[in-house]
Amino acid sequence: MNFLSLFVLIPILMMAGLAIARDMKQIRTVAVTFSTLQLGLAIYTVIKFMAERAAGNTQEMLFQASTMWYEPLNIHYAVGVDGISIVMLLLTAIIVFAGVFASWKIQPLSKEFFLWLTLLSIGVYGFFISIDLFTMFMFYEVALIPMYLLIGVWGSGRKNYSAMKLTLMLIGGSALLMLGILGIYYHSAPEGGTLTMNILEIAHNNAIPHEWQYYLFPLTFVGFGILGAMFPFHTWSPDGHAAAPTAVSMLHAGVLMKLGGYGCFRVAIYLMPFAAQELSWIFLILTGISVVYGAFSACVQTDLKYINAYSSVSHCGLVLFAILMLNNTAMTGAVMQMLSHGLMTALFFALIGMIYGRTHTRDIREMGGLMQIMPFLSVCYVIAGLASLGLPGLSGFVAEMTIFVGSFQHTDTFHRVFTIVACCSIVITAVYILRVVGKLLYGAVQNEHHRELTDATWWERLSAVTLIICVAAIGCLPGWISDLISNSLNAIVERLS
Amino acid sequence: MDLSQYFLIWEYMKPELLLLLATILLFFIDLFASPRFLDKWFSGIACVLLAAVTAVSCIPGNETHTLFAGMFVNTPMTTAMKMVLNIGTILVLLQAHAWVNGEACRVRRGEFYELMFFTLFGMYLMISSGHFLIFFIGLETASLPIAALVAFNKQGEHSYESGAKYLFNAVFSSAIFLMGISFIYGISGSLYFDDIAATATTNTALFVVALAFIITGIGFKLSLVPFHLWTADVYQGGPTAVTAYLSVISKGAAAFAFIWVLFKTFSPAPEVWQGILYVLIILTITLGNLFAIRQKDLKRFLAFSSISQAGYIMLGVMAYSAQGLTALVYYILVYIFSNLAAFGVIATIEHKTGKVGMDDYNGLYKTNPKLSLAMMLAMFSLAGIPPFAGFFSKFFIFASAVHSGFYVLVFIALLNTIISLYYYLLVVKAMFINENENPIETIKTGCYGRTGLVICVAGILLLGLASCVYGYLSGLSLTVGL
Known part of the structure; x- marks a missing residue:
């Protein structure tokens, strides 16, 4: 068996372990053990991958394995990774690890909570290791549906509405996607050839007729774009994130939204390069709107979670925006941004969850002066904020810098104008981040009862510190990751020219 | 003689x-x-x-x-x-x-x-x-x-x-x-x-x-x-x-x-009956779904759900190919397991308490976790959520229709799956999310009923992941000579 399948197998074993766990202590033991294992596996994969590459293995995807599954339709369970997928796997493992600690005291039905959360992570891992469209799509949907119950049962606020809205909109996206995938499948080989679902083979055959690409590209791009919160399909995101419990917000904003971006270039752009070039301007406009609109919306929100949800719309819009620039530098930036946004949003949502757990409000008008009350959480919040607004030395700067440098490589007016517009979002980001930091952390204490609150517990500290270390590590040593990504992007970019 | x-x-x-x-x-x-x-x-x-x-x-x-x-x-x-x-x-x-x-x-x-x-x-x-x-x-x-x-x-x-x-x-x-x-x-x-x-x-x-x-x-x-x-x-x-x-x-x-x-x-004359079916399928799936949304009685609810399912089944007929035939038989097999799991739960609860309203199911998970899980699996499978069998049967039947060129029809059917997911989730919501002051008491299912439910659940879990059933049916439909 290929070791990549362990990414699916370990969470399955984790579910089995959770199912037989009796009390909270056992549940925690199982969750921590297996999420540590996942993290270990992800790190091992990265090291092994880099060793293979260093040894001169230039295959597009490494560690490939393929087992026939549905023979009549030539569907395989096929796995393989390149630099982009392993970065995403690493991100997922980190956030699952941090998420377990962030939901240390989840109530009620803690066992069910972890079961669903693990099922979600199976979907995400499976998606990132798959190179067969069918398997990929299956895992994609596996990742979507646990959200409904996770938000519906353990959420807060308008949870029923948000859970249903989120699920239906995302499944709507996957409906488009299914049609797109079927269309790709039936045009995957030249006349008379064997149809295939394998992404590499489809790319190799290069048989999708140009007139079909005009239909299939928008179907797949919008299908994944809905999950990447592309304007005007982003509306599930603020409601969903605001209503979700902490660990789910972390995993969803941190990882699940990245499925959208990853799918956009792995399926839409990689397989249909012609239409990608012809139609990219439409989606550039939409994602450009996402970037700016999301940032402006975040400025006027008063609920902490809504602020960060809209900020996610803006940052994830930037991911899709950069992907659509269709050159190596910008796309490297896009993947860096996925990684950076994943980590820092997870950190944000974790901190918001911790603050909310103490103050029982997320309205910034009702809180103030938290720096005096819970200094640890407040400092972490400042760090997350600085990462978000792109302070050099933290991950956000590296990603955004790469994106804008890449985007500006286009010399035509259209791309230049949109790059400048998107650049403005950095300023707006600074506005809403500093507004919150100033109001929430440094203002006067609004509520005298808050003075009795305590600072972070050890598991909360562990969760936050893990994420902060990663954010800082990428910010300080971005070279190895960006090399990993940009080498893997070559195959995709070559097809575009 | x-x-x-x-x-x-x-x-x-x-x-x-x-x-x-x-x-x-x-x-x-x-x-x-x-x-x-x-x-x-x-x-x-x-x-x-x-x-x-x-x-x-x-x-x-x-x-x-x-x-x-x-x-x-x-x-x-x-x-x-x-x-x-x-x-x-x-x-x-x-x-x-x-x-x-x-x-x-x-x-x-x-x-x-x-x-x-x-x-x-x-x-x-x-x-x-x-x-x-x-x-x-x-x-x-x-x-x-x-x-x-x-x-x-x-x-x-x-x-x-x-x-x-x-x-x-x-x-x-x-x-x-x-x-x-x-x-x-x-x-x-x-x-x-x-x-x-x-x-x-x-x-x-x-x-x-x-x-x-x-x-x-x-x-x-x-x-x-x-x-x-x-x-x-x-x-x-x-x-x-x-x-x-x-x-x-x-x-x-x-x-x-x-x-x-x-x-x-x-x-x-396939184009004649395909033309008639084209209209019927769109009507069946759409109306079945729209009426199902408002149902409060679970048996009526499943009636309308089964109407729309009939529309999906007909997609296999539309395909007019060996692949369509395979997909149709497979779809029905999966549908049998999924729908009977739902009916099994309903029958058990109705027999013991006489309750069939969706509101009666509020908070069912607290008192009857196993029945609720079976019902949830049935709903997910009917809605076509992986990794349950319904996902595979839906995918294959859509694939067969797309293969015969019915892109628009499949698109309409796919949009309808979103509506259907909504009402299937309503049942899940009732059981898992909604609060109820006097939920249905804990029910002990009889030996026969339990066996039936276990087989159904096993079918829902395994029929899709194990590809042999579809492979076997596919082999058979190739002998038909279409």
Whole structure:
């Protein structure tokens, strides 16, 4: 068996372990053990991958394995990774690890909570290791549906509405996607050839007729774009994130939204390069709107979670925006941004969850002066904020810098104008981040009862510190990751020219 | 007539004859055995007999056999279809156990099983027919006992009303169906499927009318919109076990028969019936879904859900290919397991508490976690959520329709899956999320019911992940020669 399948197998074993766990202590033991294992596996994969590459293995995807599954339709369970997928796997493992600690005291039905959360992570891992469209799509949907119950049962606020809205909109996206995938499948080989679902083979055959690409590209791009919160399909995101419990917000904003971006270039752009070039301007406009609109919306929100949800719309819009620039530098930036946004949003949502757990409000008008009350959480919040607004030395700067440098490589007016517009979002980001930091952390204490609150517990500290270390590590040593990504992007970019 | 011919009949009609034999055996056991023996064993014997019929006759042959001058056709694929129906019927019998052996129905227990077996026999004939006469006999044999079964609850007025409603609708649609056959006879001078395909002139108005009438006749059994008006009332009023039977077995058999009639008889003019079906499918899926949203009674809810499912099933017919045939049989197999899991839960709860409203299910997970999980799996599978079997069956049936070029139709069907997910999630929401001050008390499911549910859940979990079932069916449909 290929070791990549362990990414699916370990969470399955984790579910089995959770199912037989009796009390909270056992549940925690199982969750921590297996999420540590996942993290270990992800790190091992990265090291092994880099060793293979260093040894001169230039295959597009490494560690490939393929087992026939549905023979009549030539569907395989096929796995393989390149630099982009392993970065995403690493991100997922980190956030699952941090998420377990962030939901240390989840109530009620803690066992069910972890079961669903693990099922979600199976979907995400499976998606990132798959190179067969069918398997990929299956895992994609596996990742979507646990959200409904996770938000519906353990959420807060308008949870029923948000859970249903989120699920239906995302499944709507996957409906488009299914049609797109079927269309790709039936045009995957030249006349008379064997149809295939394998992404590499489809790319190799290069048989999708140009007139079909005009239909299939928008179907797949919008299908994944809905999950990447592309304007005007982003509306599930603020409601969903605001209503979700902490660990789910972390995993969803941190990882699940990245499925959208990853799918956009792995399926839409990689397989249909012609239409990608012809139609990219439409989606550039939409994602450009996402970037700016999301940032402006975040400025006027008063609920902490809504602020960060809209900020996610803006940052994830930037991911899709950069992907659509269709050159190596910008796309490297896009993947860096996925990684950076994943980590820092997870950190944000974790901190918001911790603050909310103490103050029982997320309205910034009702809180103030938290720096005096819970200094640890407040400092972490400042760090997350600085990462978000792109302070050099933290991950956000590296990603955004790469994106804008890449985007500006286009010399035509259209791309230049949109790059400048998107650049403005950095300023707006600074506005809403500093507004919150100033109001929430440094203002006067609004509520005298808050003075009795305590600072972070050890598991909360562990969760936050893990994420902060990663954010800082990428910010300080971005070279190895960006090399990993940009080498893997070559195959995709070559097809575009 | 020499004796060897009887052996041939026995050889080629094995499923039918064995089923009849089982029915007669049941009849005599019911007649002569002591009441105490019957109370204890009768249901078990019925299930075992049917299982034995399935096991003995499912040994796959490779050849096509015809009997009675080609009026009866038995191919590996028809046998497979019959076995699919058998599996479903066994599950229904397991679920019906608690209710049939209850105070009210115990005396008439024998009738229940015999009528059920007779309808199954009728469905066998429909599937295996090569001639419209046999087809019609099968259709009637399948319909009339169901009317009696629907009216089986002698205490409930609703049951009578439903029985009458079903009977009138069945008779009416049979009449239209006969009219269609007579037109066909007028055009082609034969009732043999093959002859009709060879001789009928397809470009006449009469042909289209005849086709429309035949589709109407079978569309009633499938409850395609606009022939669906009986469905919700009959499902609601009938005993839950019979409703379950109607929604999966009866529907499945009709779909199987339908696909043969269209593929064999009307093969010269696929574009005509594809045109008619195109409209019917869109109507069926959309209206079924939209009505399902507002239902508060779970049996009515599943009635409308099954209407829209019939629309998805018809996509396999639209494809008009071996792939479509495979996808259709596979879809129905998966649908049997998913829908019967839902009905199994409903039947258990209704039997113990009499509650069928969706609001009654609020907070069910707190008191009955296992039943809730089974119900949730059923809902997810019906909605087509992976990794459950429903996802695979939906994907394959969409794939077959796309392969034949029906992109727009599949797109509409896909949009409808979003609506359907909404109402399936409403049930999940009721059980897991909604609060309830007095939820349904903890229920202990009987041994038979539990077995049925466990098999259904296993089917939902395994049918998709294990690809062998689809592979096997795919091999069979390649032998059909489309």
